Amino acid sequence: MNVDLNELTGRAGEWMKGAGPQSDIVISSRIRLARNIAEFPFIRRCTATDRAAIDKAVRDRLAEVPKLNDLYYLRVDELSDVDRHFLAERQLISRELVEAEGARSVAIDPGERLSLMINEEDHLRIQVMKSGFDLVAAWDQINEVDDLLESKLTYAFHDKLGYLTACPTNVGTGMRVSVMLHLPALVITQQIEKVFRSLQKINLAVRGLYGEGSQAMGDFYQISNQITLGRSEIELRNQVHDVVPMIIDYERRARDFLLKQNQQDLHDKISRAYGILRTAQTISSEETMHLLSSVRMGVNLGLIDDLMIADINKLFVDTQPAHLQKLRGGPLDTAGRNSERALYLRRYLSQKEKDGADQN
Amino acid sequence: MNVDLNELTGRAGEWMKGAGPQSDIVISSRIRLARNIAEFPFIRRCTATDRAAIDKAVRDRLAEVPKLNDLYYLRVDELSDVDRHFLAERQLISRELVEAEGARSVAIDPGERLSLMINEEDHLRIQVMKSGFDLVAAWDQINEVDDLLESKLTYAFHDKLGYLTACPTNVGTGMRVSVMLHLPALVITQQIEKVFRSLQKINLAVRGLYGEGSQAMGDFYQISNQITLGRSEIELRNQVHDVVPMIIDYERRARDFLLKQNQQDLHDKISRAYGILRTAQTISSEETMHLLSSVRMGVNLGLIDDLMIADINKLFVDTQPAHLQKLRGGPLDTAGRNSERALYLRRYLSQKEKDGADQN
Numbered sequence: 230m231n232v233d234l235n236e237l238t239g240r241a242g243e244w245m246k247g248a249g250p251q252s253d254i255v256i257s258s259r260i261r262l263a264r265n266i267a268e269f270p271f272i273r274r275c276t277a278t279d280r281a282a283i284d285k286a287v288r289d290r291l292a293e294v295p296k297l298n299d300l301y302y303l304r305v306d307e308l309s310d311v312d313r314h315f316l317a318e319r320q321l322i323s324r325e326l327v328e329a330e331g332a333r334s335v336a337i338d339p340g341e342r343l344s345l346m347i348n349e350e351d352h353l354r355i356q357v358m359k360s361g362f363d364l365v366a367a368w369d370q371i372n373e374v375d376d377l378l379e380s381k382l383t384y385a386f387h388d389k390l391g392y393l394t395a396c397p398t399n400v401g402t403g404m405r406v407s408v409m410l411h412l413p414a415l416v417i418t419q420q421i422e423k424v425f426r427s428l429q430k431i432n433l434a435v436r437g438l439y440g441e442g443s444q445a446m447g448d449f450y451q452i453s454n455q456i457t458l459g460r461s462e463i464e465l466r467n468q469v470h471d472v473v474p475m476i477i478d479y480e481r482r483a484r485d486f487l488l489k490q491n492q493q494d495l496h497d498k499i500s501r502a503y504g505i506l507r508t509a510q511t512i513s514s515e516e517t518m519h520l521l522s523s524v525r526m527g528v529n530l531g532l533i534d535d536l537m538i539a540d541i542n543k544l545f546v547d548t549q550p551a552h553l554q555k556l557r558g559g560p561l562d563t564a565g566r567n568s569e570r571a572l573y574l575r576r577y578l579s580q581k582e583k584d585g586a587d588q589n
Numbered sequence: 590m591n592v593d594l595n596e597l598t599g600r601a602g603e604w605m606k607g608a609g610p611q612s613d614i615v616i617s618s619r620i621r622l623a624r625n626i627a628e629f630p631f632i633r634r635c636t637a638t639d640r641a642a643i644d645k646a647v648r649d650r651l652a653e654v655p656k657l658n659d660l661y662y663l664r665v666d667e668l669s670d671v672d673r674h675f676l677a678e679r680q681l682i683s684r685e686l687v688e689a690e691g692a693r694s695v696a697i698d699p700g701e702r703l704s705l706m707i708n709e710e711d712h713l714r715i716q717v718m719k720s721g722f723d724l725v726a727a728w729d730q731i732n733e734v735d736d737l738l739e740s741k742l743t744y745a746f747h748d749k750l751g752y753l754t755a756c757p758t759n760v761g762t763g764m765r766v767s768v769m770l771h772l773p774a775l776v777i778t779q780q781i782e783k784v785f786r787s788l789q790k791i792n793l794a795v796r797g798l799y800g801e802g803s804q805a806m807g808d809f810y811q812i813s814n815q816i817t818l819g820r821s822e823i824e825l826r827n828q829v830h831d832v833v834p835m836i837i838d839y840e841r842r843a844r845d846f847l848l849k850q851n852q853q854d855l856h857d858k859i860s861r862a863y864g865i866l867r868t869a870q871t872i873s874s875e876e877t878m879h880l881l882s883s884v885r886m887g888v889n890l891g892l893i894d895d896l897m898i899a900d901i902n903k904l905f906v907d908t909q910p911a912h913l914q915k916l917r918g919g920p921l922d923t924a925g926r927n928s929e930r931a932l933y934l935r936r937y938l939s940q941k942e943k944d945g946a947d948q949n
Contacts, residue, residue, distance in 0.1 A: 493870055493871050493928060494871065496870045497869055497870035497871045497872075497931070500868040500869065500870050501864075501865050501868055501869055501870075503868055504861075504864035504865050504867055504868030504869070505861050505864050505865065507864055507868075508860040508861055508863055508864030508867075509857055509860065509861055509864070510853055510856045510857035510860050510861075511853050511854065511857045512857075568853060571857070
């Protein structure tokens with residue numbers, strides 16, 4: 230099933246909905262499985278012909294599975310650069326798949342909860358994303374998808390090691406469990422480093438919004454397991470699952486502290502951030518993330534009435550470079566994007582303010 | 590005629606109207622004359638009894654002059670500290686009169702164009718203020734008031750020196766001619782120092798908003814004559830009168846340059862300033878002046894539609910400490926003022942925005 234990417238532009242993907250459990254602090258819960266097909270060499274050793282054959286094999290098998298044959302199937306190497314980045318900004322593909330070479334694809338369900346990357350670091354990367362804190366549902370879905378695929382494909386599997394992967398860090402379960410958290414109060418109260426050190430001690434990794442090596446912009450932090458071997462999938466899932474409520478609790482306490490300590494200063498910071506977003510004539514992506522982070526906390530604390538969390542999540546995505554260019558319908562340089570971003574924010578937020586005023 | 594100062598609170602004084610010639614750049618034109626009554630010693634040598642006698646003498650003579658007998662006459666030493674500062678913020682009295690000791694007064698016309706300070710540095714300081722660039726009208730009025738007073742009081746006058754004053758710098762005409770200019774573009778383009786040096790070379794002084802020693806907040810600069818002796822009143826008036834159009838021209842060129850150079854950056858700066866003023870929950874007087882200065886230029890350049898110059902001038906005055914406390918109806922500490930100031934700005938500007946939206 231093919232899809233016009235422009236169709237996705239106006240929609241809210243799964244993680245933007247802000248609808249799941251604890252979605253004031255937890256943006257999304259994600260699980261991915263790394264899988265390889267036994268009959269092909271690992272990607273690094275593949276010829277162009279191998280890659281094309283892998284791509285075709287996966288596509289053909291998907292068509293045979295009733296529950297997976299309605300996925301959008303996109304040849305990433307045939308997309309424009311803007312479209313590739315567009316998919317990455319929606320977290321449907323990884324930065325690695327954007328920058329990889331040769332035949333590579335992604336299959337996405339229309340709700341943007343499931344995505345299958347073909348020819349990323351491994352032949353297959355299965356990813357399920359849920360809004361809010363919902364790792365159990367994510368596991369149930371990915372486990373079913375994995376079983377469905379395994380009924381059609383022979384995975385590279387070793388009796389003692391488990392699933393074989395291109396990088397040794399993924400061998401075993403091939404599973405990465407991650408939760409994206411919004412932790413502005415821990416950042417303001419300078420407790421975030423302490424939280425990170427505690428997580429590292431129990432072998433959990435902390436990363437920015439776009440995974441490995443990316444900066445933690447907008448106070449978003451992704452927490453995930455580092456170990457994939459020697460534990461069951463459920464154990465790995467539970468390790469992340471059990472620690473997240475503690476971090477949520479720390480963040481809530483930090484927010485309470487800020488409110489008690491000096492509600493006016495916090496309100497001032499949040500309110501000014503909202504004011505700048507509504508009036509800037511040119512604004513960078515980084516400043517936008519920074520200000521939206523304040524506003525998001527303001528919505529959660531009841532200090533801003535006009536907006537809902539879904540609005541903020543949508544703005545986080547829509548103001549990124551590829552989304553802006555898709556919305557504008559043409560390429561834009563940095564200055565052009567900064568101007569278009571400011572225009573988009575002003576229009577969106579003044580409409581919301583108007584809607585809010587009409588309701589009162 | 591007595592006056593309840595609360596009556597003035599809601600009103601716009603002469604210099605706030607923004608109605609006079611060139612009022613996009615010239616806030617006000619002011620002339621003051623220093624006079625002393627021959628039968629009394631200079632203020633510094635006065636006893637408390639002398640001061641009271643001077644105050645009574647002036648008050649009694651004013652009552653005899655038909656054109657001056659409807660002035661509000663206020664005993665400044667009997668006012669509260671907030672009320673004294675309130676008058677200074679409206680530029681009806683000087684900081685010196687606020688801080689002086691003993692019997693002292695001010696007589697003000699209801700339109701706040703004329704004010705007579707009694708027992709400031711000299712027995713009498715006559716001041717006439719006009720909105721915009723209007724020194725000729727200011728001179729005509731002050732000359733008439735001076736003649737009316739001189740018909741009732743014997744001024745200290747020396748045939749060769751002219752009017753005698755407490756400070757030698759005022760001897761002769763006792764006249765200071767000053768024009769208050771708003772020069773944000775010369776500040777941004779870093780040409781303001783150059784302009785000042787040129788003015789100093791022709792013996793003109795440059796000061797901030799509240800006269801001698803005060804900081805130039807909000808890009809307001811007061812230009813005035815330094816020499817009072819050896820030239821006629823008309824010559825002194827013309828010296829300032831002739832130089833102001835050149836400064837206005839420099840400022841306009843600097844604005845054009847900024848618009849051509851990078852209209853978007855200028856618009857961004859102005860628009861954000863407006864956004865912060867509309868949303869801050871706490872804001873200092875200094876930051877308010879700074880932001881209002883940007884917004885004032887924005888209104889003049891047609892980049893902000895909701896406001897008129899009169900609104901900005903009013904906000905400059907109303908957000909100052911004594912005005913805020915008068916508006917609130919009680920004393921406020923710094924934190925309380927910063928909060929009240931932000932509240933006042935939000936209410937005023939959201940009302941203007943609403944009015945603007947209703948008109949469109």
